[in-house]
Amino acid sequence: DSGVTQTPKHLITATGQRVTLRCSPRSGDLSVYWYQQSLDQGLQFLIQYYNGEERAKGNILERFSAQQFPDLHSELNLSSLELGDSALYFCASSVSQKNTEAFFGQGTRLTVV
């Protein structure tokens, strides 16, 4: 167990809907990262927050948004969902801003039908 908690573990929803994925980082970690893992694209970096501020942005779609709250938990919001958004979404956390020290959660499996 990495200490990074993601909820829910599984989510099934219809196209056009909006969902929120939640991540609680390890105790003491200030950075949170979001990744998307699909069979064809592999693991793709979406966004990093550090102590509440956006630190780095990857190939995150405009339909997706994220934030990190004062208690350091983070949420990833996915809207106007499409079939192609079906994937595993991972959250990772690290003490510092260094992505070389990140620990991954178990992931949320999103299925869009």
Added chain:
Amino acid sequence: QKEVEQDPGPLSVPEGAIVSLNCTYSNSAFQYFMWYRQYSRKGPELLMYTYSSGNKEDGRFTAQVDKSSKYISLFIRDSQPSDSATYLCAMSASSAGGTSYGKLTFGQGTILTVHP
């Protein structure tokens, strides 16, 4: 062309074999190199981290980086059935201030099976 290329396998070896996993990359700015292990339905777990070129050993695992060839390897000695997993290489460029933050670029992963 992808920035990081990794042979997806699958790779099947007998218990006790030496396993060699490899990645090539095209971005010469990459300076931080990592290997992750991912079991089915689990998140990636960091195995090894190397900065710049050279070798690093940790128990049965050895990571090698050859920046001149843009090639990294992970060797697993005395492989065990519990090593059966997907192995992902990941890389990052140095950012302002000399640290690495933000994006890790992952390979597609190599599926390894070690049979008894």
